[in-house]
Amino acid sequence: MSDESGESAVRRDRFSGGPARGFLSSLAGDARIFAADLAVDRAHVVMLAEQGIVDDDVAGEILAALDEVEAAGHGALTEGEDVHEAIETAVIERMGPEGGRMHTARSRNDEVATCLRWRLREDLLDAAETTLRLRDVLVDAATDHTETVMPGYTHLQPAQPTTVAHYLLSYESNVARDTGRLLDSYARVNESPLGAAAFAGTPFDVDRERTAELLGFDGLVENAMDAASSRDFLLEATSALATHAVTLSGIAEDFVLYANRGYVDLADDYSSTSSIMPQKKNPDTLELVRSVAGEAAGDLSALLTTLKGLPRAYNRDLQNAHPHAFDAVESVVAATEVTAGAVATATWDETTLEAAAGEGFSTATGVADLLAMAGLPFRTAHEIVARAAAAAEERAAAAAEERAAAAADGTTATSGGDTPDLATLDSVTEETLGESLFDHVSREAVERALDPAQSVASRDSVGGPAPDAVASALASAEETLDADAATVDARRAALADAEDALETEVARYV
DSSP states (O other), X not given: OOXXXXXXXXXXXXXXXXXXXXXHOOTGGGGGGHHXXXXXXXXXHHHHHHTXXXXXXXXXXXXXXXXXXXXXXXXXXXXXXXXXXXXXXXXXXXXXXXXXXXXXXXXXXXXXXXXXXXXXXXXXXXXXXXXXXXXXXXXXXXXXXXXXXXXXEETTEEEEEEEHHHHHHHHHHHHHHHHHHHHHHHHHHSEEOXXXXXXXXXXXXXXXXXXXXXXXXXXXXXXXHHHHHOOHHHHHHHHHHHHHHHHHXXXXXXXXXXXXXXXXXXXXXXXXXXXXXXXXXXXXXHHHHHHHHHHHHXXXXXXXXXXXXXXXXXXXXXXXXXHHHHHHXXXXXXXXXXXXXXXXXXXXXXXXXXXXXXXXXXXXXXXXXXXXXXXXXXXXXXXXXXXXXXXXXXXXXXXXXXXXXXXXXXXXXXXXXXXXXXXXXHHHHHHHHSSOGGGTSOHHHHHHHHSHHHHHHHOOSTTOSSHHXXXXXXXXXXXXXXXXXXXHHHHHHHHHHHHHHHHHHHHTTO
């Protein structure tokens, strides 16, 4: 995709050989933009004919030759520096030197920039569509588990009880932002550089708005130097994809950990077994999803490094820039599809989750909140509950030693938990305040606060895990999901309309 100011392919004999030709060529990797180049060629030729720059009969011959090139496919192209040169050569081979008029008033610089944007916008819509599928799956699973209590963690330590629905919706809102970033990126990708030529425009009376319209672009990258040389649209798209990959990595890591603890069971289609240990069921697909964040981050880093410090306007380094964006598209879209399938087919063990929800005195905050709502300063309430938790831990450790000794003696020992009972809480309150816990709150209220399900039910603030709050969040998620789906559909429809319009215009000449 070297600097190309308008000379015909038949005049490149001086630069047609040499040991570096293979190193310079991007033809094999350009299969991804073969269709894009044909579309750009057609729109450009139609515009040249409409502007009187190329005769109608010549335009018709060129367009007919492009149909033949398309039918033969990318694999039939002869060797060349890139797909753009190879297609032009194929046209000239079919109709003679007049085929070289196809390249009038443009450069490969603006041509390739247009092709990349034409293809990338479709890829971004594909990526956005897979995020919609994942969000839909998360909403469906959350709807089924609005009252399924589960442990919540910070620092991987038991923190507070929540619900499976609340947990899943935390990722739905995260993925919704990822969708937004992809769609925002699309808006800046879908601008046409065509007509900028090498970087300084052209003396021909071209109609840049017309080619943009025929190709379904929403507008122009007006400055010719910016249009031909800038690749920030690749950076923005790859950044959005890498950000989404980080979200996927978090989902994957959670499910790997939850599968280890018996909270969730992945379907066999998203698991594998060991080659030697027949009892194993490994969450392999999600481990690979987890690794995609590294791939996408690597693509972003490589792209940033490639583009850093390039002088204006065109530099051959740009030939090695866009593959990083397309690599990220492929890996992240595939990972999103796998994640959606794994979440959709996973089974949550409600009994195990409920049993684990209260581990580690996870309802401690609820008890402290109860005391604070009764009038104690929260810091005082925090101290009381923290001291009670420490006493319970000491009792649990002593009980564990007793059980170990009893097991060695073949006798039975009493068990002890790590959650303070009412007596412990009352004792610590008496020591701290000089009065009973029940002078401030009722016994029944404390018992409710200690219960994981009741603790969850009490947290009905906006965004909380209580069933009513989750119901509101579900409704909001579904509304946003529908709106984003409508946006994707509208953009796909606009591109389809532009494709139909281009076909209609081409038919006028062929």
